[in-house]
Amino acid sequence: MSNLSTTSDEILTSAQKLITAGGYNGFSYADIAAVVGIRKASIHHHFPSKVDLVRTLVQRYRGDAESGLAILEHHVPEPLDLIQAYADYWAKCIEDESIPFCVCALLASELPALPTEVAVEVRAFFESLSAWLTSVMGRGQQQGSLKISGATRVEAEAFMATVHGAMLSARAYGRPAVFGTILGPTLQRLKPE
Amino acid sequence: MSNLSTTSDEILTSAQKLITAGGYNGFSYADIAAVVGIRKASIHHHFPSKVDLVRTLVQRYRGDAESGLAILEHHVPEPLDLIQAYADYWAKCIEDESIPFCVCALLASELPALPTEVAVEVRAFFESLSAWLTSVMGRGQQQGSLKISGATRVEAEAFMATVHGAMLSARAYGRPAVFGTILGPTLQRLKPE
DNA sequence: GACAGACTACCTATCAGAAGGTAGACGCGT
DNA sequence: ACGCGTCTACCTTCTGATAGGTAGTCTGTC
Numbered sequence: 001m002s003n004l005s006t007t008s009d010e011i012l013t014s015a016q017k018l019i020t021a022g023g024y025n026g027f028s029y030a031d032i033a034a035v036v037g038i039r040k041a042s043i044h045h046h047f048p049s050k051v052d053l054v055r056t057l058v059q060r061y062r063g064d065a066e067s068g069l070a071i072l073e074h075h076v077p078e079p080l081d082l083i084q085a086y087a088d089y090w091a092k093c094i095e096d097e098s099i100p101f102c103v104c105a106l107l108a109s110e111l112p113a114l115p116t117e118v119a120v121e122v123r124a125f126f127e128s129l130s131a132w133l134t135s136v137m138g139r140g141q142q143q144g145s146l147k148i149s150g151a152t153r154v155e156a157e158a159f160m161a162t163v164h165g166a167m168l169s170a171r172a173y174g175r176p177a178v179f180g181t182i183l184g185p186t187l188q189r190l191k192p193e
Numbered sequence: 194m195s196n197l198s199t200t201s202d203e204i205l206t207s208a209q210k211l212i213t214a215g216g217y218n219g220f221s222y223a224d225i226a227a228v229v230g231i232r233k234a235s236i237h238h239h240f241p242s243k244v245d246l247v248r249t250l251v252q253r254y255r256g257d258a259e260s261g262l263a264i265l266e267h268h269v270p271e272p273l274d275l276i277q278a279y280a281d282y283w284a285k286c287i288e289d290e291s292i293p294f295c296v297c298a299l300l301a302s303e304l305p306a307l308p309t310e311v312a313v314e315v316r317a318f319f320e321s322l323s324a325w326l327t328s329v330m331g332r333g334q335q336q337g338s339l340k341i342s343g344a345t346r347v348e349a350e351a352f353m354a355t356v357h358g359a360m361l362s363a364r365a366y367g368r369p370a371v372f373g374t375i376l377g378p379t380l381q382r383l384k385p386e
Numbered sequence: 387g388a389c390a391g392a393c394t395a396c397c398t399a400t401c402a403g404a405a406g407g408t409a410g411a412c413g414c415g416t
Numbered sequence: 417a418c419g420c421g422t423c424t425a426c427c428t429t430c431t432g433a434t435a436g437g438t439a440g441t442c443t444g445t446c
Contacts, residue, residue: 022306113215165354
């Protein structure tokens with residue numbers, strides 16, 4: 001049955017928290033061991049190397065994101081509401097400090113120093129998210145429910161960049177509200193007059 | 194005279210390169226020693242601890258940025274041209290890989306894991322850049338040479354976020370051109386009709 | 387001009403601790 | 417009897433940092 005609070009899940013979850021705080025080189029097996037309450041060697045049983053651990057983590061993260069967005073799309077028909085819901089999701093995560101930063105955004109910033117196996121997964125996440133946003137923007141443009149000036153792909157990339165940059169600023173200032181402040185006018189611009 | 198290629202400068206410069214690649218925990222004294230061509234211990238002579246080194250680096254980085262923007266402002270009178278010049282500067286840096294990422298943007302992403310002395314400096318950089326952008330936007334709004342919808346401060350924060358996010362995307366995709374693609378429409382929006 | 391003292395920049399040697407990782411044994415449920 | 421998850425114990429390498437020494441430079445005084 002799905003008692004999914006397995007040890008390997010706990011390892012991945014605590015690794016995610018540690019990575020969102022300090023990146024790939026900002027955590028060690030010892031840190032995870034301390035949080036989960038097992039020994040370092042036991043982590044190696046589940047994930048032979050650090051690369052395995054982080055690759056798996058990013059793969060899971062992307063999978064969760066993709067299915068999460070698919071479910072969201074099922075419940076929210078309007079493109080504008082979808083984009084809004086996506087922004088709200090992050091606003092909430094940052095505000096309550098549950099997921100204060102996107103794992104892949106953080107890993108992307110240190111991409112040149114990452115093992116290639118991980119770098120590939122991070123890139124895949126960006127491509128997946130960008131594709132989703134592009135499709136939503138395209139739908140909105142067709143329906144006339146979104147005001148898109150140029151190419152949908154470009155608009156999607158710009159929006160994603162603003163979201164990531166807003167996360168960064170919220171963190172830099174130590175003020176979660178900054179995220180919402182930045183996203184507000186950005187979303188406003190997408191509304192048809 | 195100003196033969197400023199001193200060893201401590203070389204140390205700072207190579208540290209900057211290493212940090213823009215992999216962040217605070219992504220480089221070591223050994224890495225710098227190998228690049229500069231001295232022993233690890235000699236770096237400690239110039240910068241007793243790693244915190245000293247990075248704090249000094251970020252201070253210098255902010256100082257350079259502030260004086261650079263002041264000089265730019267002296268040569269370019271029009272607010273829109275200033276913002277454009279700022280964006281072009283980064284587009285060039287990313288394209289030719291000379292400074293492929295903003296040191297402070299990278300450090301901000303791993304802010305929770307940074308020593309407080311460094312975190313403080315990073316925050317100061319964000320505040321300084323945001324203040325400059327706000328002042329330029331304010332001038333543009335007064336003159337009517339910039340189309341500002343809401344508060345200048347918010348507009349400045351949003352622009353800064355987009356710049357940082359665009360850097361991130363360019364890095365994630367491994368395509369420097371993405372930066373320009375994103376900044377294009379962003380700058381377009383600031384132009385009065 | 388010469389010498390002493392202070393200072394600068396670097397060196398070798400060494401350290402304690404943390405890093406990622408391995409080997410082999412123990413217990414437990416099937 | 418087997419395999420899974422965990423353990424203890426250990427290894428190697430790296431990391432930031434220190435101690436102590438050497439050679440050169442700068443400065444002031446006689």
